[in-house]
Amino acid sequence: MVNEPPDVIPTGIYSASDAIRLLGVSRDKFYRDVRRGAKRGGIDARPRRDNGRLQFTGREILRYWRG
Numbered sequence: 001m002v003n004e005p006p007d008v009i010p011t012g013i014y015s016a017s018d019a020i021r022l023l024g025v026s027r028d029k030f031y032r033d034v035r036r037g038a039k040r041g042g043i044d045a046r047p048r049r050d051n052g053r054l055q056f057t058g059r060e061i062l063r064y065w066r067g
Contacts, residue, residue: 001025006065008058016045019056023065033064041067 006022008014014022020030034054036042043064045054 001065006061008061010057010059010062012058014056014058014061016054016056019043019061022061038063 002022002024008022016030016034020027023030030043033042034045038044038060043056044060045056047053048055
Protein backbone atom coordinates (compact mmCIF):
# COMPACT_ATOMS: atom_id res chain seq x y z
CA MET A 1 0.00 0.00 0.00
CA VAL A 2 1.26 3.47 -0.85
CA ASN A 3 2.21 5.87 1.97
CA GLU A 4 0.52 8.98 0.61
CA PRO A 5 -3.22 9.27 -0.11
CA PRO A 6 -4.24 8.16 -3.61
CA ASP A 7 -4.87 10.99 -6.05
CA VAL A 8 -8.59 10.44 -6.62
CA ILE A 9 -11.68 12.59 -6.99
CA PRO A 10 -14.08 11.56 -4.18
CA THR A 11 -17.09 11.56 -6.52
CA GLY A 12 -15.20 9.86 -9.35
CA ILE A 13 -15.71 6.27 -10.49
CA TYR A 14 -12.68 3.98 -10.91
CA SER A 15 -12.16 0.52 -12.34
CA ALA A 16 -10.60 -2.28 -10.31
CA SER A 17 -7.31 -1.99 -12.21
CA ASP A 18 -7.21 1.77 -11.55
CA ALA A 19 -7.91 1.24 -7.85
CA ILE A 20 -5.19 -1.43 -7.60
CA ARG A 21 -2.67 0.87 -9.28
CA LEU A 22 -3.62 3.88 -7.12
CA LEU A 23 -3.43 1.88 -3.88
CA GLY A 24 -0.29 -0.05 -4.77
CA VAL A 25 -1.63 -3.43 -3.60
CA SER A 26 -1.51 -6.83 -5.27
CA ARG A 27 -4.49 -8.06 -7.27
CA ASP A 28 -4.92 -11.03 -4.91
CA LYS A 29 -5.08 -8.86 -1.79
CA PHE A 30 -7.40 -6.37 -3.45
CA TYR A 31 -9.94 -8.95 -4.63
CA ARG A 32 -9.77 -10.75 -1.27
CA ASP A 33 -10.72 -7.44 0.39
CA VAL A 34 -13.52 -6.91 -2.15
CA ARG A 35 -14.97 -10.28 -1.11
CA ARG A 36 -14.67 -9.27 2.57
CA GLY A 37 -16.59 -6.03 2.06
CA ALA A 38 -16.29 -2.75 3.95
CA LYS A 39 -18.02 -3.98 7.09
CA ARG A 40 -15.21 -6.50 7.62
CA GLY A 41 -12.28 -4.21 6.77
CA GLY A 42 -12.35 -4.59 2.99
CA ILE A 43 -13.60 -2.38 0.19
CA ASP A 44 -17.08 -2.03 -1.31
CA ALA A 45 -17.73 -2.20 -5.03
CA ARG A 46 -20.69 -2.00 -7.35
CA PRO A 47 -21.09 -3.73 -10.71
CA ARG A 48 -21.51 -1.74 -13.91
CA ARG A 49 -24.89 -2.11 -15.56
CA ASP A 50 -23.59 -2.79 -19.05
CA ASN A 51 -20.92 -5.42 -18.40
CA GLY A 52 -20.96 -6.34 -14.69
CA ARG A 53 -17.38 -5.22 -14.02
CA LEU A 54 -16.70 -3.77 -10.60
CA GLN A 55 -16.53 -0.02 -10.04
CA PHE A 56 -15.19 1.86 -7.02
CA THR A 57 -15.87 5.43 -5.94
CA GLY A 58 -12.99 7.71 -5.07
CA ARG A 59 -14.48 8.10 -1.59
CA GLU A 60 -14.40 4.31 -1.06
CA ILE A 61 -10.81 4.08 -2.30
CA LEU A 62 -9.77 6.77 0.21
CA ARG A 63 -11.69 5.05 3.03
CA TYR A 64 -9.96 1.76 2.26
CA TRP A 65 -6.55 3.47 2.13
CA ARG A 66 -7.09 5.01 5.58
CA GLY A 67 -7.74 1.52 6.90
